[in-house]
Amino acid sequence: MVDLIKAPGDPIWLQYVPTVQELEIHDGLVDSLAEDANSPVPNITHRYPDRALFLVSPVCASYCRFCTRRRKVGDPEKIPMAQLESAFHYLEEHREIRDVIMSGGDPLLLSDRRIDEICKRLRAIPHLEVLRIGSRIPCHLPERVTPELCAILKQYHPLYINTHFNHPDELTPPAVQALAMLADAGIPLGCQTVLLKGVNDDPEVMKRLMQRLLAARVRPYYIYMCDQVAGAEHFRTTVQKGLEIIRALRGWTSGLAVPHFVIDAPGGGGKIPLLPEYVVKLTDKEVVLRNYAGKEYHYTQPIEPILVG
Numbered sequence: 192m193v194d195l196i197k198a199p200g201d202p203i204w205l206q207y208v209p210t211v212q213e214l215e216i217h218d219g220l221v222d223s224l225a226e227d228a229n230s231p232v233p234n235i236t237h238r239y240p241d242r243a244l245f246l247v248s249p250v251c252a253s254y255c256r257f258c259t260r261r262r263k264v265g266d267p268e269k270i271p272m273a274q275l276e277s278a279f280h281y282l283e284e285h286r287e288i289r290d291v292i293m294s295g296g297d298p299l300l301l302s303d304r305r306i307d308e309i310c311k312r313l314r315a316i317p318h319l320e321v322l323r324i325g326s327r328i329p330c331h332l333p334e335r336v337t338p339e340l341c342a343i344l345k346q347y348h349p350l351y352i353n354t355h356f357n358h359p360d361e362l363t364p365p366a367v368q369a370l371a372m373l374a375d376a377g378i379p380l381g382c383q384t385v386l387l388k389g390v391n392d393d394p395e396v397m398k399r400l401m402q403r404l405l406a407a408r409v410r411p412y413y414i415y416m417c418d419q420v421a422g423a424e425h426f427r428t429t430v431q432k433g434l435e436i437i438r439a440l441r442g443w444t445s446g447l448a449v450p451h452f453v454i455d456a457p458g459g460g461g462k463i464p465l466l467p468e469y470v471v472k473l474t475d476k477e478v479v480l481r482n483y484a485g486k487e488y489h490y491t492q493p494i495e496p497i498l499v500g
């Protein structure tokens with residue numbers, strides 16, 4: 192990572208090097224996504240009907256300055272396996288959960304053995320159709336993606352990994368190689384990006400990031416508005432800027448390169464999608480649409496069938 196910083200204040204520097212602006216605490220900021228309120232047992236956040244977040248590693252190697260969990264440091268194996276028992280038990284009991292997202296911290300900072308153990312336990316639960324890992328390792332510590340790790344992960348398909356890149360310069364040759372190894376292990380890769388002022392709040396930068404992700408076999412998944420994290424006010428930009436970026440992507444580049452733009456609603460509301468307005472008018476007879484280039488088109492609704500008899 193350090194090699195990537197070209198100058199103080201560049202997009203990589205801004206994400207990781209603390210500034211005095213972090214000490215400014217503004218009114219109305221919250222320091223969490225109210226995950227505790229949706230936490231039935233320790234390490235589980237069950238907010239959506241059919242999927243749950245499973246915090247398997249308390250720490251992250253990234254120290255991103257805009258993260259809700261940026262203060263957590265220490266030994267990634269600090270949670271003893273025994274302490275995860277109530278979480279496994281909850282997942283076993285709740286048959287409506289068909290998708291578990293291992294998160295943290297960073298799950299891939301755990302040892303190979305611990306990752307194998309956790310995945311094996313989860314795969315023994317028949318109703319869990321899909322396993323997911325959220326990790327910034329491919330960006331931050333690509334050397335962690337070893338053939339041994341890939342051999343472990345590929346035993347647990349369907350397994351998805353969502354990674355996190357915020358700037359095209361982060362797609363370094365080692366990062367691209369780590370992504371290729373994961374993709375070769377059959378793991379579909381997604382990317383969650385955070386909209387950050389001075390880093391990627393620019394349609395051209397964002398387009399290049401999305402295109403380079405696709406070229407690295409990663410399907411852009413979400414662009415998030417920056418959470419209202421205490422001390423991260425200087426990273427926040429407007430919702431209008433996010434919509435401008437989506438408008439600059441959709442139609443102008445591959446549809447595969449266009450992620451969903453969402454706000455993770457404070458207070459535990461979950462992810463809420465935002466879309467630029469493409470519907471000019473909608474009636475029972477027709478819809479008037481505006482395409483990516485601003486031209487209008489009419490689409491006629493089906494004619495109501497005349498009921499006979």
Ligand SMILES: *Cc1c(COP(=O)(O)O)cnc(C)c1O
Binds near residue numbers: 237238239242244292
């Ligand atoms: C983001 C998130 C999920 C997964 O949401 P998807 O839209 O399915 O990716 C699940 N639980 C929590 C608490 C989340 O924040």
